[in-house]
Amino acid sequence: MADARDNPHHSLAIEASLQGEAYGFVRERLRLPMGLEASFGWLRHPPTLMVVPRWADGRLLLLRRYRPGVGLRLLEFPAGTLDEGEDPLTTMERELQEETGYAASRWDALGAMLPCPGYSDEVIHLFLARDLRPLPNPPAGDADEDLEVLLMEPAALDAAIASGDEALDGKSITAWYRARQLLNL
Amino acid sequence: MADARDNPHHSLAIEASLQGEAYGFVRERLRLPMGLEASFGWLRHPPTLMVVPRWADGRLLLLRRYRPGVGLRLLEFPAGTLDEGEDPLTTMERELQEETGYAASRWDALGAMLPCPGYSDEVIHLFLARDLRPLPNPPAGDADEDLEVLLMEPAALDAAIASGDEALDGKSITAWYRARQLLNL
Secondary structure, eight states: OGGGOSSOOEEEEEEEEEEOSSOEEEEEEEEOTTSOEEEEEEEEOOOEEEEEEBOTTSOEEEEEEEETTTTEEEEEOOEEEOOTTOOHHHHHHHHHHHHHSEEEEEEEEEEEEBSOTTTBOOOEEEEEEEEEEEOSSOOOOOTTOOEEEEEEOHHHHHHHHHHTSSOOBHHHHHHHHHHHHHHTO | OGGGOSSOOEEEEEEEEEEOSSOEEEEEEEEOTTSOEEEEEEEEOOOEEEEEEBOTTSOEEEEEEEETTTTEEEEEOOEEEOOTTOOHHHHHHHHHHHHHSEEEEEEEEEEEEBSOTTTBOOOEEEEEEEEEEEOSSOOOOOTTOOEEEEEEOHHHHHHHHHHTSSOOBHHHHHHHHHHHHHHTO
16 A cells, blocks of 8 residues: 555644544644645544455354444354454454454455545555354353344345345445455455 | 434534535544543544446546555546535536546446545545546646546456555445445446
């Protein structure tokens, strides 16, 4: 991604800001590469992680998770937030275990993606995890998270993506696209 | 999507808000389906649109667009915002012409997607447009938009997605996945 940063904008002033949880919203005055000045409002978000966990028989581990911002239950791959100074792979291995009760011994990086570059600076690091095994003593999980762990055939996930029913999450579909490319599916 | 709204949360209070351009950021107190109360900060965004425009020979029309929020030029499909009372297809037809100078006579809906359901309520309506033709008098375009129109082979787009170089935009990759499903590619 570094090569594409060849034409940076210049921040002139932060006009206003409001903090959410891990992220905040900022209204900022910028000078753009074309020389114009403009105000932009966007979300400042720490980097995050998402993993496509794949069972030896090809089935995928997904979460059905309630998202209050949209009032919907969605099919998503396990994800986490990267704290400052943490290593993406180490953090993703821990989050996979905490969220699902499974560990994986074979990991591949699937590159970065941007979920909504028009108004958020969030970068998501994607991974593929293979050779899954259930943990002997799975962690209890967060009490405030309404989520269900599923094992799905790839064809069932593709049908859900095509139907647009519960498989609406752009980062999960992007992660799955990159995983299919690496797996030559 | 309506069927999945079976377990709504209850908004208790708006604690703070900040307006961006077409969108705003709100901190809200909610009662969740599991009975807990919590504060959430999220972006309230109007619905948007994105189209995969496909030439008769299979090449795809993409934009290389500067995104100041991330300081990068990205490969994205043409997109637009839906104003209240507007029809998604009519708006997308107009936005395609304005952004690219091309019109299309064959349109298919590719369903909805959510770019970042954890912190934004934006819904993107996806389309496939075929039978492209250049407009005899293409519109001048927005003076403040730094963008370039490209025709790409599907294999070149897939290589860009795999490389993670400029094809980082989750909504564009999701739109292309749904288009491939409809086209049986």
